[in-house]
Amino acid sequence: MARTLTFNIFRYNPSDPASSPHMDTFTLPETERMTLFIALNKIREEIDPTLMFDFCCRAGICGACAMVINGRPGLACHTKTKDMPEDITLMPLPVFKLVGDLSVDTGTWFRGMYQKVESWVHTDKVFDPAAKEERMDNALAEQIYELDRCIECGCCVAACGTALMREDFLGAVALNRLARFILDPRDERTEKAYFDIVGTDEGIFGCMGLLACEDVCPKQIPLQEQLGKLRRKMALAAVKNILPRFLKKDF
Amino acid sequence: MRIIQSDVLSVGAGLAGERVAIEAAENGFSAICLSIVPARRSHSSAAQGGMQAALGNSAMGEGDCPDVHFADTVKGSDWGCDQEVARLFCDNAPIAMRQMAFWGVPWNRVVPGEQTYYKGGKPFTAFEKPENEGLIHSRNFGGTAKWRTCYTSDGTGHCVLFTLDNRAAQVGVTVIDKVEVIGLIHDGETCMGAVARCLKTGELTAYLAKATLIATGGFGRIYRESTNAVICDGGGLIAALDTGVVPLGNMEAVQFHPTGIVPTDILVTEGCRGDGGTLLDKNEYRFMPDYEPEKAELASRDVVSRRMTEHMRKGLGVPSPYGDHLWLDIRHLGEHHIRTKLREVDEICQSFLGVDPVHQLIPVRPTQHYSMGGVRTNKDGAAYGLKGLFSAGEAACWDMHGFNRLGGNSLAETVVAGMIVGAKIVEFLKGAETVIKTASVRDAMAAQQARIDDLINCANGRENPYAVKNAMHDAIMKGAGIFRNGKDLETCVADLQEILGRARRVGLRSNGKGANPELTMALKIQGMVKLALCVAYGALKRTESRGAHTREDYPERNDRDWLTRTLATWAEGADLPTLNYEAATQTFELPPGDRGYGGGKIIARDE
Ligand SMILES: Cc1cc2nc3c(=O)[nH]c(=O)nc-3n(C[C@H](O)[C@H](O)[C@H](O)COP(=O)(O)OP(=O)(O)OC[C@H]3O[C@@H](n4cnc5c(N)ncnc54)[C@H](O)[C@@H]3O)c2cc1C
Ligand code: SF4
Ligand code: SF4
Ligand code: FES
Numbered sequence: 001m002a003r004t005l006t007f008n009i010f011r012y013n014p015s016d017p018a019s020s021p022h023m024d025t026f027t028l029p030e031t032e033r034m035t036l037f038i039a040l041n042k043i044r045e046e047i048d049p050t051l052m053f054d055f056c057c058r059a060g061i062c063g064a065c066a067m068v069i070n071g072r073p074g075l076a077c078h079t080k081t082k083d084m085p086e087d088i089t090l091m092p093l094p095v096f097k098l099v100g101d102l103s104v105d106t107g108t109w110f111r112g113m114y115q116k117v118e119s120w121v122h123t124d125k126v127f128d129p130a131a132k133e134e135r136m137d138n139a140l141a142e143q144i145y146e147l148d149r150c151i152e153c154g155c156c157v158a159a160c161g162t163a164l165m166r167e168d169f170l171g172a173v174a175l176n177r178l179a180r181f182i183l184d185p186r187d188e189r190t191e192k193a194y195f196d197i198v199g200t201d202e203g204i205f206g207c208m209g210l211l212a213c214e215d216v217c218p219k220q221i222p223l224q225e226q227l228g229k230l231r232r233k234m235a236l237a238a239v240k241n242i243l244p245r246f247l248k249k250d251f
Numbered sequence: 252m253r254i255i256q257s258d259v260l261s262v263g264a265g266l267a268g269e270r271v272a273i274e275a276a277e278n279g280f281s282a283i284c285l286s287i288v289p290a291r292r293s294h295s296s297a298a299q300g301g302m303q304a305a306l307g308n309s310a311m312g313e314g315d316c317p318d319v320h321f322a323d324t325v326k327g328s329d330w331g332c333d334q335e336v337a338r339l340f341c342d343n344a345p346i347a348m349r350q351m352a353f354w355g356v357p358w359n360r361v362v363p364g365e366q367t368y369y370k371g372g373k374p375f376t377a378f379e380k381p382e383n384e385g386l387i388h389s390r391n392f393g394g395t396a397k398w399r400t401c402y403t404s405d406g407t408g409h410c411v412l413f414t415l416d417n418r419a420a421q422v423g424v425t426v427i428d429k430v431e432v433i434g435l436i437h438d439g440e441t442c443m444g445a446v447a448r449c450l451k452t453g454e455l456t457a458y459l460a461k462a463t464l465i466a467t468g469g470f471g472r473i474y475r476e477s478t479n480a481v482i483c484d485g486g487g488l489i490a491a492l493d494t495g496v497v498p499l500g501n502m503e504a505v506q507f508h509p510t511g512i513v514p515t516d517i518l519v520t521e522g523c524r525g526d527g528g529t530l531l532d533k534n535e536y537r538f539m540p541d542y543e544p545e546k547a548e549l550a551s552r553d554v555v556s557r558r559m560t561e562h563m564r565k566g567l568g569v570p571s572p573y574g575d576h577l578w579l580d581i582r583h584l585g586e587h588h589i590r591t592k593l594r595e596v597d598e599i600c601q602s603f604l605g606v607d608p609v610h611q612l613i614p615v616r617p618t619q620h621y622s623m624g625g626v627r628t629n630k631d632g633a634a635y636g637l638k639g640l641f642s643a644g645e646a647a648c649w650d651m652h653g654f655n656r657l658g659g660n661s662l663a664e665t666v667v668a669g670m671i672v673g674a675k676i677v678e679f680l681k682g683a684e685t686v687i688k689t690a691s692v693r694d695a696m697a698a699q700q701a702r703i704d705d706l707i708n709c710a711n712g713r714e715n716p717y718a719v720k721n722a723m724h725d726a727i728m729k730g731a732g733i734f735r736n737g738k739d740l741e742t743c744v745a746d747l748q749e750i751l752g753r754a755r756r757v758g759l760r761s762n763g764k765g766a767n768p769e770l771t772m773a774l775k776i777q778g779m780v781k782l783a784l785c786v787a788y789g790a791l792k793r794t795e796s797r798g799a800h801t802r803e804d805y806p807e808r809n810d811r812d813w814l815t816r817t818l819a820t821w822a823e824g825a826d827l828p829t830l831n832y833e834a835a836t837q838t839f840e841l842p843p844g845d846r847g848y849g850g851g852k853i854i855a856r857d858e
Contacts, residue, residue, distance in 0.1 A: 015452055015765025031572045033514055033604050033614075045717040049769035050761040054288070056480045059517040060602060061299075061409065062292040077515075078602040099429070099451050100766050107289035107428040111420075120417035121355040133349040135385025138360040145357045145403050148410050152291055186355060 003030045005081055007043065008089040009051070013100045023089075024048070036076035036090075037065070040102075052101035060218065063153030066093055067102050073155035073216045076102075093158040106154045113174045117197055121181070122189045136185070147180040147226065149219050156213035156223060168202045172213035172223045175204060179226040182233075195237040204234050252696055253456040257281040257425070258680055260444055260460035262432045262487050265293035266408075266662070267644025268466030269415045269424065270669020271676060275462075276422040278677045283458065285447055287482045289428045290416045294468050294480040295665060298408030299595070300392060300520075301400035302663035304344035308361050308386040310377035311368065311398035317341040322841060323395045324660060328653025329798035329808060330843040331504070331816070334836045336630050337651045340660075340667050347666045348387060348401050355414045357403050358387045369526070369592065392659040400659040405595050408662060415666070429766075430456070433702075433774050435463065435490045435640070436695040442640035443687050445490065446699045448774070453765045455699060457692050461685040462676045465491055465626050465634070465642040473783045474619035474732075475724035476574075478511050478518045487646050489778030491626045492785070496636040498818035498831070500627035500648030502782070503789035506656055506799045507733050509555040511618025514573035517603055518620070519596045519613065524548040526592065528581040530559065531612065532567040535578065553655065553733070553799050556617035560733045563616075571614065578612035585609075617733055621645070621661060623652045623799070624786070627818055632672030635818070639685055641676055643668040650816065653835065654798025706773045707763040712756025716773040719757060722750045723780050731787040736803040740791035747787055748826050751780045785819040785828045792830055793817065796851060809854040810843050 007026045013019040026043045037058045044051045056064035058077045065076040068091040070084065081088070096104035113119075150173055157163045157171045178198055181187040198204050207227055214223040259275040261268035264286035272282035286293060307315035320341040325332055352358055363381040367374050368391075392400040403410040419426060429450040436444045436457060444459040470485025471477035491497040509530075510519050524530075529537050530548055539547040542558040550558070559577055562568070568575030581589060581596070586609045589597050593608075600606045600613055626642035627635050628649055634640040643649070644665045651664060705711055730743020754777040763770040795809035796802050814835050819828040843856060 013765050013767075016762070033606075035515065035603060038514060044768060049717070049759070049772075050767060052766055052768055056288050056292045056482055057294065057297045058481055058515055059297060059599075061297050062288070062294075062480065064288055064292050080603075080605045082605055103766065105429065105451060110289060110291075111426070114417070114420060118421075120421040121353075125353075127350055127353045129346045129350070131349075133352045133387055136352075136357075136360050137385060138362045138388070141357040141360050142404065145406065145410065148357060148403075148413060149406060151296075151409070152289070184355065184357075186353075 003086050004028070005030050005039065006087050007039065008087065009102065010091045011101050012098065013050070013052070014098060015100070030081055034081040036069070036079045036081065039081060040076065052099065052103040054103050061151060063151030066153040066155050066158070067091065068093060068158065073158040075153060075218045078218075093154050095157050095163050096154060104154075106152065109154070109157070110152045113170060114177065116170065117174050117178050119177050119181070121184065121186045123186060124188065134186070140183070140185075144180060144183055147176055147183065147221065150176060150221055151219060153218060155216040155218060159212040159216045161210060161212065162206050162208055166206065169206050170198065170203050172207070172227060175207070175230050176221060176223055176226050179230055191237055195234055198230065199234040199237055204230050207231070253454065254459060254692070255283070255456060256459045257283040258460060259283070259462045259464065259676060260458050261285070261464040261466050262445055262490070263293070263464070263466030263468060263644070263646065264290035264426050264428070265466060265468050265644060266295040266412055266415060266665035267646070267669050268464060269419045270666050271464050271466065271643055271673040272424040273415070273419055273422055274670065274673025275677060275680070276419070276424045280677065280680055283425045283427060283460070284419070285430050285432060285445075285458065286426065286428045287431050287450065287486075290419070290426045291413055293412060294483055295412045295662070296409045297480060298662045299405045301390060301402030301407045301659055302348065302411070303392065303395070303399045303657070303659040304348040304401055304663055305341065305397070305399055306345050306348065306387055306389065306401070307397070308383045309389045309398055310366070310379050311391065312389045315397035315399055317345070319396050320344065320399060324651060324657055325841045326846050327655055327657035327660070328651070329655055329846055330810070330814065331501070331653025331797055331835050333630065333650045334840050335838055336649055338840060339630060339671060340651045340664060343667050343671060344663050347663070347670055350670075351411055351414060351666060352387060354418045356410050358401055359403055360385050361388045395657065411662070411666070431771065432486055432490055434695055434699050435494055436692055437494055437637055438688055438691045439496060440638060441685060442637040443685060443691055446695050450766050450771065453763070453767060453770070455696060457696055459687050459692065461639060461680055463640050464672075464676070465640070465646050466644045467646045469622040469645040470782055471619045471622060473723065473727060473779050473786070475728055476511060476516050476616060477619040478508055478516055479619070484775060484779060485782045486775060488626060488782060489775060491634065491640070492781055492821045493778065494637060495821060495823055497640065498627045498635050498820045499785055500624055500650060500816050500818055501654070501789070502624035502785040502819055503793055503800055503817060504623035504654045504798060505619060505786060506621035506623065507553065507556040507617045508620035509552060509559060509617050510579055510615040512599065512604060513571060513576040513614040513616055515603055516618045517599055518618070519579070519599055519615065521552070523579060523581050523593060523596055524555070526581070526588070527584055528579055531578040531580050532562060533569045534567070538562050538567070553801065556733045557801060559617050569614065576614045576616040579615045580612055581608050582610065582612075621656050623654060623656055624648055627816075631675040632668060633675070641672055643672045648816070654800055702774065703763065703770065706757065706759050706770060709758030711758065713758040714753045714756045715760070716757045716769065716776045719750060719753050719776050720772065720779070722753065723747065723783055726750060727783045727787065731783075731790050734801060734803055735790050737791065740787055743787045744784065744791055747780060747784045751777070751784065751826060754780045781821055781828070788827055789817045789819060789830060807852040807854050810856040811854050814843065814856060
């Protein structure tokens, strides 16, 4: 026990003209059950009050604390120092705009994403407060929940080669989001409407299928399976789209 | 000066704030929600258990109706709630849940036929009616006559918040994240919006609105040990208190949970004890049967929390670098039970502690969990003191929780209150035009800029904001925790007053540029100490025990003198809040009686 930990942390404050990107080193004695949440707060409170990072729930459920931890995107709040070597290197997530040090702006990116995929139930029905709820099969509700578990931490986006190369790539998280609505009978969008959103290089056809996304997802969302399903569905829709008009059905 | 205008400004983008904003947007008004974090990271997302509504679809919920829900809610509040509000809430909760289903929440549904459920660790079967197949199911949450809690697996808050945020995007609500409100804009009579600091650039913006809503959630972070997210520091309440005219209601009513894990105070479910888990002290001795021979670990939340604290005060806690704690032992439940029925607990222990609960003890301590107090509003959600100011959700004292919240009622409150208060705000917007006074806007902006400049220049002193925060934590944990008594509360109030002096002398060590976190802390520390003082001073004055507020020196619930709600305001420059009182409820649909748990004597109203 009683190790001394060395933290190498990326530093840069874009709002301060005197600041330039560099690495800073901090040391801390390790304590029992220490997590990166505890360590980073200790550094900020006791050593450097300017250190920027994000935590919110500190319980692995809000997605705020994603960063690159020894080379791999992950949640800092549930990373225990005892599982790490004495030398720990922390970098902000790539792809997202840097706010400062380890803090990035995921909010703007995700808002853009869910505007693009129109991440809401599309229906012509009107809610009737006097009526009972519409029925749903419990197994289906649980299936939807499985895909709804994404916490928008951004790890999958940060790990994705395509997302790093093209700014407009929707990412596995968006494709998973759409899969959730395709599954939901309350959403009345047609196959064509879904295709228009993801049947492009920005969407499913830009994905190289290397699956870094699923590897790093802290919620173990079955991204691979969803990408596969979507790819097959959209490939089929694409073929139908280029067939002569008279052969097309129900679009 | 950057100015942004809208009809409705919600300070907060959790469930309550977004639900109100949606109501306004659906009715053609422009609505902006401000949030410290992206909306979907708001603390509402952390609620796993579920939300109460008397739908009565499930076998164990059969016969449930708003009347039964109402009785449970009033009893739960220890008769401290506003009964008119509790009635409004219970009647509307089923509609709100169905609406959430309509918008896309994947609620768990009734599966017909014989089903196995668990109660007190023992399996039993119940028959779900085929005609209810596919309707919203409900689970047990304790403290209720019927199983009434709607849920989506273990991610209720997450799913409901994502659904609501989708709806907000669809109807055109503007959500601006990484901004923090640091003051309200008002002229002593009307609220005209708020001043917010951008947490990306440090820039100040005046957000002007006809109606301003405070929906900033709980303020658990005035305690060191809290299950709340780190952003639950009462920013909205501080802004309200700083006006000098808006009162906060029942700030002394704070709910504690017996089993937060040490060190990070993440909640592990009551289910552990329900299933047969035991509490051990530093000698690995099971102490609960000594205090509560009948119920032991299964006594109510507040009783267990109190006994644990009592035991640790005797020096029997386990020392750790993070302070004393006790052990939760579930090893005897066996690997199969732990890895399946208590999967979530298993995961928390493994991921955050590196503890395997099948073979190791879990370090736990009682932890601040829910703030019953907040911005005092009438039943329409309108704050006292300023026209155009509203509040909803955990930030508000609406007041359906009184002195103790029934589990599962707070998450439901966010959307039910959101719906009701939202409609009232729409009425308000249709009724009147607000005149925005440019002088008030300019003054508010200048005052906030001056505060920032003073902190950067150390104009008032060089106290370290983090050190002041730690001192506040020490004082309130010691004096205004679970157990309260006159002597400790007096010390606590005196200590906090001294700490308030230090908070007024805070200055930065850094340059305060951009998203500077030291400045963020420095800007709120004085307000946090004031909130702590509202809690401690209110508790000192309330010489009775009601709900979660327990006085060792006044163990009775005293309906004769204290069937009241505390109202705390803060006069400029004062060292203590001004306390006033109003009747807890105007109407009694249910006359005061025994809560049915927790014991204790009651001094009747007419004694
Ligand atoms: C671990 C845990 C589990 C829980 N489980 C349950 C449960 O199962 N059932 C139940 O009924 N209740 C539960 N609760 C309680 C319930 O989750 C909360 O009461 C409820 O979610 C509060 O919602 P809200 O909309 O009022 O506030 P929040 O969801 O906390 O939202 C507050 C919003 O205000 C913003 N904000 C805060 N300060 C500022 C500021 N100064 N400027 C700008 N924005 C600001 C935040 O960014 C956020 O968007 C639980 C609580 C905890 C801590
Ligand atoms: S599989 Fe596709 S989405 Fe996932 S990381 Fe690779 S390119 Fe990105
Ligand atoms: S899919 Fe997984 S990795 Fe990607 S944002 Fe969601 S939770 Fe994070
Ligand atoms: S802080 Fe919420 S997931 Fe880490």
